[in-house]
Amino acid sequence: MPDEEDELRTELAKRLRQLRADAALSGAAAGERAGISQPMVSRWERGRNVPDPQQVASYAAALGARDDERDVLVGLAARLDEVREQNIPARVVLSRGAADFQRRVGRLEQGAARIRTFTPTVVPGLLQTKEYARAVFGAGGFIVGDDLSDAVNARLARQRLLDKVTSRQFTLLMTEGALRWMALSPAAMVRQLDRIAETADLPQVAVGVIEWTTAVEVFPMHGWDLYDDTAAVVGTETATGLITDTRDLLHYRQLFDRLEALASKGDALTSALARLRFEYASLR
Template sequence: MTNQDHLSTELRRLRKAAGLSGTEAARLTGLSQSKVSRVETGAFMPTEDQVVALCGVYRAPAKVRRALVAITRDLREEASSARVVLQRGAWRMQQRIGKIETASARIRSFQPTIVFGLLQIRDYITALFGDSLPADERDQTVDARLERQRILDSNREFHFVLTEGALRWNMGGAATMQAQLDHLIEVSRRGRVRLGVIPWTAPVSVPVLHGFDIYDSRAVLLGTQTATALVTDEREVADYEKNFTEVERYATYGDIACSHLARIAADYRQLAVEPLQ
């Protein structure tokens, strides 16, 4: 268990042991109810003073309070501009992201380079992690990512936008990509999922450097080559919401999006039969 996981789990345990609801804890500490919830899911990094306040209303022993304050201090020293950096690929990270997703009513994602984690098939995920992890940890990570996808069957709102370039990146080979595209077509027809595709022919005027996931209007997850960062600064979250609004206007939806997906799948189907030399 990471320090962040320990902090959120312990604060949740202390609240329940004190017999308080999240609303009551918020009222007694002066925090918002949503902030108390986000602390307990790991989506928000509390300050040392906020941890002291929570421990106070929970009547936590002094030893426990000192330990949690020390963990908070260490985590905030590791963070930069409200970013909590998580080790790339670890299966525990997949579980933590799953907790953030579960605590969200609305998830918006943009990807210019790869397929969204919530929409990836097993073969695609396996190819994505490749040899970057030991075999046993890779299998755990793949299973954890697939487990996260159960959330697609909930009543949450999902809005995904990706570029044709992301779909042209031949991850795992033509057969894997064909199956992945067929899966995207199937998922796009679910009532709570809105899937947008930006075709390569669409002229754009918005520069994008990386993909991102927005959870409600409270947190953004960013993936880099070596790490994953969770951004909770309100101004930065607002910037990413603006960026999402800018890119989604270039996307196609519904039958038009499915026609693009089918067109790309057909290219992979042909590639599987007649590989390019």
């Protein structure tokens, strides 16, 4: 219920303000102690940004909150997370908060057993180097300064999931065109290709590239991420949509299967990446 969300947001902001007041700290001092910026403290206390439960727990501990105070704050943040998820429309919700959305996607990934990604024009986010991610988020100059750094760091934080040895499986597909889109210098693109090759060696990760010489009969207009059979994140030019409608999910699942059948993996992938690496290296 939207009313409950507003009430929870207001209550959490009020209690965070009181926590800092009880600690007799300025916003800058509280931020320094907790390892966040003063503007972020201010946004939390005004309810403009909402910290997740883990951030609330760390902040409360840094400001010396009692265990019972911390538990109340974390409980509010956790309930607010639940309500916000419930308020997402079944088909699509648009989001322009890049870092917040990255963290939301991270939570989807942590809760999924199988993650499938297709990107026609960019390297998948879970495979991007820091410099590539910065170029993507910074394109057009719409995300700058701390917001840009926050978005990049949130994306890189998601990548740590790839290194965890679990039963979770990743299938990450892209076109050769995405790798030929020279978003960075040739040397930086070589580093990006090396990052993809290294990740492809992980046992829980399957990476595929649809080479330009592969004949196709499918024409996807955009990229997407599938989380089990319960949700899909679809990127558009101006925003990002979260889809949970069963009909749409079936469509994206079937389309993904067709694309995966076209992709080069294993030794064929290694050869394709080596070929592209050689071509970029020759441009230096």
